Amino acid sequence: MKNIVENLHDLPLEEVIGDRFSRYSKYIIQDRALPDARDGLKPVQRRILYAMYVEGNTADKPYRKSAKTVGNVIGNFHPHGDVAVYDAMVRLSQEWKMRHLLIEMHGNNGSIDGDPPAAMRYTEARLSQISTELLSDIDKDTVPFVPNFDDTDKEPAVLPARFPNLLVNGSTGISAGYATDIPPHNLAEVIDGVIMRMENPECTVEDLMRVIKGPDFPTGGIIQGIDGIKKAYETGKGKIVVRGKAEIERLRNGREQIVITEIPFEVNKAQLVKKIDEFRYEKKVDGIADVRDETDRTGLRIVVELKRDADAEGVLNYLYKNSDLQITYNFNMVAIHNRRPKLMGLTDLLDAYIEHRKEVVENRTRHELKKARDRKHIVEGLMKAVSILDDVIRAIRASKDKKDAKTRLMEAFSFTEPQSEAIVNLQLYRLTNTDITQLRKEDEELAKKIKELSSILDSEKKLSKVIIKELKEIREKYGDERRTAVEEEIEEIKINLEVLVGNEDVIASVTREGYVKRTSLRSFAASNLEDFGMKEGDHLLSAFEMNTTDVLLLFTNKGNYLYCPVHILPDIRWKEPGQHIANLIPVERDEAVIGAVPVKDFNQPVYLLFVTKKGMVKKTWLKNYQVNRYSKPMAAILLKEGDELAAVHVTDGTKELFLSTYFGYGLRFHESEINPTGVRSAGVKGINLKNGDFVVSGHPIEDERQTIVLATQRGAVKRMPLSEMETSSRAKRGLIMLRELKKNPHRNIGTAAVYDTDTIAVRTEKNEKVTVPVKEIRLGDRYSNGSFAFAAEDKGYGKQLWIERNGPVKAGGGQRASDLENQGEGEGR
Template sequence: MSSESPDVPDDDDVAQRVKNVRVEEEMEQSYIDYAMSVIAGRALPDVRDGLKPVHRRILYAMHEAGVSSGSAHRKSSSIVGETMGDYHPHGDSAIYDTLVRMAQPFSMREPLVDGQGNFGSIDGDPPAAMRYTEARMAPIAEELLADIDMDTVDFEANYDGRLEEPSVLPASFPNLLVNGSSGIAVGMSTNVPPHNLGEVIDATVHLIENPDCSIPDLMEHVPAPDFPTGANIVGRNAIRKAYQTGRGRLRVRAEYHVEENDRGSDSIVITELPYQQNKSRLVERIAEDVNDGSLEGVRDLRDESDRDGIRVVVELKSNANTDIVENHLLESHLERTFGVINLALVDGQPEVLTLKEMLEHYLEHRKTVVRRRSEHELAEKEERAHILEGRLRALENAEDVVETIRDAADRDAARAALSETFDFSDSQAAHIVRMQLGSLTSMEAAEIEDEYEEVTARIERLEEILGDESELLGVIESELRELREEYANERRTRVIESTGEVTDEDLIPEERVVVTLSEGDYIKRTPVETFTRQHRAGKGVIGTDLKEGDRVSTVFTASTHDYLLCFTDQGQVYRLKVYQVPEMSRTARGTSAVNVIDLDDDEEISAVVTADDLDFDSEEEYLTMATRDGYVKRTAVSEFANIRSSGIRAVKLEHGDALVDVEVTDGDGDVILGTEEGMAIRFDESEARPMGRSARGVRGVKLGDGDRIAGVAAAYDGDERDLLTVTEYGYGKRTALTEYRRQSRNGKGLVDIKTGQRNGRVASVHVVDDDDEFVAMSEDGQIMRAPVSEVSEYGRNTQGVTVMDLESHDRLAAVDVFTPDPADD
């Protein structure tokens, strides 16, 4: 063994081979190389055949293995193994996932793989393992590979150089449009929707015949995408934009109908889903909405789907508003947005394409394929014609040819002798030497002459195709029409016109309702018309079915279309659309308030303001708030423009204080505070300067021992209206506003009504007109509706008259005043 050390390179030589580069430049170039590799090698389809490399390699591996539509099914694991071993070394799971998708009729408009076994479901169920499933090519997939052995496309070395694979498939139909494609690359993504094969072929034929046609012309043939799961595309503008620009957002709506069920109520039956929507997850989400109360009126939810199709039944309660439930389902579950991004590789570079550009690129590819196929076939036919010419000459000189072959020493000598004697080419001579004597019969000669005529006619046709592009396009058109005849089927997705955004409010008739809320947090609404007008001092009717120990805490009237600001005793304000409160009969208990408004524990609504007429941009309109301990605060309406679903703070309260009432004022009037002990103070609104929402406010009235604020009202100079005061035992009166002189804020005020053993404490104060009506409700749930004019007018410091006849143990919970509609009974 030699003890000499191996040659060690000189340090200077090593240094000379080291290249200094900036790290940011190296990282940038490396990332670009990686990004382009992902873009071109995995994520984006080729505009010519509409396939990504993994799809193309699976189909080609099946083609090479003879797994055609006419063969027996092959184990999926075998197909995956051959694809991975020969063409796609990126892992078996990625290959199998692609194979599965190509076999799913709910994923592909025209499935390219015929699967046998469990290949997953629209419910999101995973496919069986590849060792359990079998597959073969679907007939239409063979059309993508047709003529691939006729030098129609370029081939390139596979990943290890052992084999060659096609860089693109011949693609006898525009697969990119027919089956669509989706994928995420580095910094870009594609989402091409699937289309109807027959319509796409019609558009391609139209483009062949009218190269200068416009996109609207093509849309006469391709009106919209055609999803494998059917459903509906809402509106045509988004479709037009997607086809004209390559980008758009389509609203896809489930197909459903309303039918009457065995119970006599309605059921909403869903029969088709938007593309790529998981049916099982849809049912779960609808059930979640029902359970958490955001979707009212659903009795039962069933998935009755089978092999014949989808059928999801949403069974409604007898008192449910079908339009409202339907609108909620549309808004939350039955509509999805499909973002169109027609991004594909054109000459290896990603481009966003219009409808016409996609068809033009496909036609250019198809022209290349047919031209190369024709050139390949022409070479074969010319070679065959050359051989047939030799055979015909050999038949003409049969005896001499046989003599020449018989006299030759061997085959090589025979070929040479034939070439020299009869001027045959090498290929002709070799063919003649291999001929059998039986081919010299007269019948065989006739067959050769017929074949020669056919071959020469075909050569003439091929030369015509290659010499005239119109003839070439005619071949493409003819082949497309044949494909359409064999594979086209009916459109599944319908296009429906957009009727604009339909809200729940559009579906609810506008009517005045009475909203009741109990201390146990039960809430409901009931049409005012349910309660007929009574005379003053009536007992009323049952207005709600209370649980034992529960009491009515709030009652107010509003229109179903009103947008309300709901103020609570804890100083918070929430927003509420009245129609969101479930409508129920007057004897119903109501639903849990947490389903409608996000109140905290022990929090009660103490005042309600209709927001529809408020100008939230104004700094001259105010919400004037009064607290139980006598504080008053004005805050600009603009500070309540954005109210979260969880509410916002309206006023800061001291410990033990509570917000009692809220009134809308304009800064030019007076504020009237009424107390539970029957006092009232009127002062200029400007004495309470505007403050922010987090402020406590200023003292409005000096309360006596044990006294508290009952309510707040607004009045103006020369106001001819009355102040309606009602007490807890159901007594009350009207007094002209002119009897309440203006004082300074924080005074004791004047006696408004006598309180005591008969009347009890004041429950509410309201400024009223003669034409107004009031709704009074007791803690036990009795409710009465009566005209304000039924309540007698008295001066201040009087007891008033009976407004509502209450049981001895009952108390008045709340009173609300409204101006009736002429249609109210």
């Protein structure tokens, strides 16, 4: 017990954990997850190949049960779980993962659909022919051997590798702090690159790319982006686009279909087919009628059947952009070099392989040279023995035993110990004239071989020639055509909106509190305006007859606009409440929708006209508000501190603008006084305001048939001819439209230019709506306060004014509006 206590150490927890984790990290980096830059293998892969080689489970022998190999690997070299070993073994046999299979397997070894392989007791395996090239000359002292995990055997630290396997088959793995993604390449191209590098060590990546075009995936496909390949080859990191191979076929019935025959590397085919079918089921893309996987033994084939008038190119582009039919492959070429993980470019990987191959060939040459010299020494002894054969026989016959015979030969005739051993073991039939001739011939051949091997060791140039010759043999034997095409540029994918959504006319509506929806014309026709679904206290701000391919622009009091393609609006019946715009595009809590503009074509020669509460006005071309990304609010106008957007309208630049203020001032001027500016501008001053005053309404005047209607917070409504408001110029105070009262004066809560057929609506502070037909309001001059439409003491003060217009009219952007269109509203204090 005392000895145990004395061996205890009091150490900080972080020091203990740090030490243990650093050991663990070093182990999984060096001995588990990352490949060696020389033979391109992880330890488990190397041990599997070596174990099969030792057991004679090679390409020229029958298949053996996979379980037997897994057992040998676990028992002798790799003390880990059988599942990990079998999974690694299976991967080496999967033709959609490996550019050149290192293991041949009988039975179910999984599929490109992600199906698991059969259990190891059901499958059989053996080394492939090309694997023998990785193991070639391993018995000639070419590579270092290290003790296995229990010191009962030895295993190679690296394989001789007669071809650059790391680039040919690639590798992927994740360890502590490091990950690797090295794509497979074409064997013939990589060998040509190695030869170029050996013949010209100063060659650049650009030179190498003349022979190594880029990755060559076993599943084929198309690579886009030579710049990404070049960057990856230079730095070890880079990005390329890989897309599947697809063609559009026209059928006899006039319809078209997309046929996919190659998919990107490491994409799960079944998941890809499922994803495409989800697009069809969820109607995310219009035009797909059916999706079928027709893959069989002849090859991969996915058929996307299209509807009769579908845009085949558009659907294909959508699949490229939104499914794994096109992916981004990121190079991260990390490998173990000199026992350390290193991010390596193409030249680094080639140099590491060339350096390794030189060591292997040098070691092999030394081994063969020693063997040749030893044999020549024996042959020389045998030839000498034959020349004095009678004396040799007498010496052997006089010996007591083999040992004594060897001693007599060495002493009497100066034979060496190996020569004496060979002589005493010589068979009698060899003592013929024919045999001496063969010995002389062998001696000459050995001398020639020794000279040749010595010259290889003495000359770097000859050593390189040997390596190049062997590489060319490998290229001739195993090289094949490139499967993956390489395109220089990354194609920009453009998708027409018609491809994404069906062409349907709908009613798009938005309420004052920001609830939006689209409603089918059938649902709208079956209802009436009083049945519109909305929350209590809310009211309809705008409703437009639009198409699902159109865009609805919503503008907020904070000067932002929300870009809403009609097809993304929730499809909800006319009688049911809509969905808040914040569910589609995030807006702030105090941000309110103040206007809506429907757009069919952004290239129309029209402007958006903005009016703010502080009297600023701005005019900007509509086309400037078209965007491709609309996941958040975007600035429509630059507002000054404390200012808010009051109104926005579509105009052609030929109209007059009428502004009205809370204190009852009105200003009429031509919009030509407002020069067009950009989106992020503040505009110019429209009206000169008194202290405490603010703009409540601003809108264009359509024609001289309109009259001006104004409502006050006390419930009064007045109407006056346009002629009462003379045309002036901008930035003026304007004309007073309400008679000043010393006690409880009237304040303007909204002004609008209306037709006789319109109806105005006033919302009270008690959230009640009071409607008044325009033709029932008596015309007066601008000095009157109008007549009371409701009693303030009964219904509270007036808060908002808007128009309820009957009959379809032209809305902004050239659309037909529904029975309701907001034309101007204000909010009193």
